[in-house]
Amino acid sequence: MAQLVAAEWRRRGARVTILRQKQRGDHVRAELWLGTGRPKGQILVLGHLDTVYPLGTLGKMPFRVSRGRAWGPGTFDMKAGLVIALAAVDALKSSGLRPRKRLVFFWNSDEEIDSKSSRHFIEREALRSDAVLVLEPAYGPNGRLKTARKGVGTAEIVVTGRAAHAGLNPEAGVNAVHELALQTERLMKMNDPRHGITVQVTVTSGGTVSNVVPDSARAQVDLRISKIADAARLERKLRNLRPILQGARVHVTGGINRPPLERTRAVRDLFLRAKALMREIGVTLDECFAGGGSDGNFTGALGIPTLDGLGAVGDGAHSPREHVIIRSLPERAALLAGLLATL
Numbered sequence: 001m002a003q004l005v006a007a008e009w010r011r012r013g014a015r016v017t018i019l020r021q022k023q024r025g026d027h028v029r030a031e032l033w034l035g036t037g038r039p040k041g042q043i044l045v046l047g048h049l050d051t052v053y054p055l056g057t058l059g060k061m062p063f064r065v066s067r068g069r070a071w072g073p074g075t076f077d078m079k080a081g082l083v084i085a086l087a088a089v090d091a092l093k094s095s096g097l098r099p100r101k102r103l104v105f106f107w108n109s110d111e112e113i114d115s116k117s118s119r120h121f122i123e124r125e126a127l128r129s130d131a132v133l134v135l136e137p138a139y140g141p142n143g144r145l146k147t148a149r150k151g152v153g154t155a156e157i158v159v160t161g162r163a164a165h166a167g168l169n170p171e172a173g174v175n176a177v178h179e180l181a182l183q184t185e186r187l188m189k190m191n192d193p194r195h196g197i198t199v200q201v202t203v204t205s206g207g208t209v210s211n212v213v214p215d216s217a218r219a220q221v222d223l224r225i226s227k228i229a230d231a232a233r234l235e236r237k238l239r240n241l242r243p244i245l246q247g248a249r250v251h252v253t254g255g256i257n258r259p260p261l262e263r264t265r266a267v268r269d270l271f272l273r274a275k276a277l278m279r280e281i282g283v284t285l286d287e288c289f290a291g292g293g294s295d296g297n298f299t300g301a302l303g304i305p306t307l308d309g310l311g312a313v314g315d316g317a318h319s320p321r322e323h324v325i326i327r328s329l330p331e332r333a334a335l336l337a338g339l340l341a342t343l
């Protein structure tokens, strides 16, 4: 993917760097100056090359075009976004519009698995930028932009008990699954939907065979917050979980790994600019608050105005129904080109 995308950007005259990775796929940075004289700042455009499907998915779920939609794994989230960026640059070039700022496009390979190897590149680039535009999928059939996103994290709770024969001497054991169930109840009480805090125990496991009191159990916990200030408080609550059954031990790791993207005044102004551009071509553009996180969360947390959901209109991300609406693509490319030309 990195090679394919890099070739497209080289063809458009961009200065392309492939950032080779050992543990993850390579990342691509493409820099383009379409103005005259010296650039007055920088705009960063973000997208990702990876998707969530296992190898071989294309066999069952091939790319196809039908009924005005392009179907296939990763079409919506977010290969279409990569295409929109290329089309936007083509539009700028053919119309002779001259952006005032240097354009940097950063395509990472590990967004779907926490951006561990790309986060520092993204943050470094964001700190040099005046705005960040993220080509993640739009929300809903009318292509809403995402002006706020929840912060996301994962915790793991590991419970240790003591094994014993379930029939002969259960009193000698400490049931780790029972302890985990009690802790699950506590964790679920941390939900505070009014303040945008959600805590969900998701994957659980424990025990070995049916006639042994289990000596271990574990659970993964999905964490979401709306305000950065809630991260430390929630993490402290998790760390402070103490065992309930006598003899049990509880160990919690993890926490929030993507801060929330908050709708600051600068984010709102970026959105209003996008809305005005779409009005010029007769399209009404709205905004929304998204539960999921993206790399825009990192750049927003640094205080750099970040506008997300600028990618394709479609549906079914991460599912067999994944598709984009083809006629939305030129509109979204026009929107991106407009932002790049006027910011």
Ligand SMILES: [Zn+2]
Pocket: 048, 077, 078, 111, 136, 137
């Ligand atoms: Zn995505």
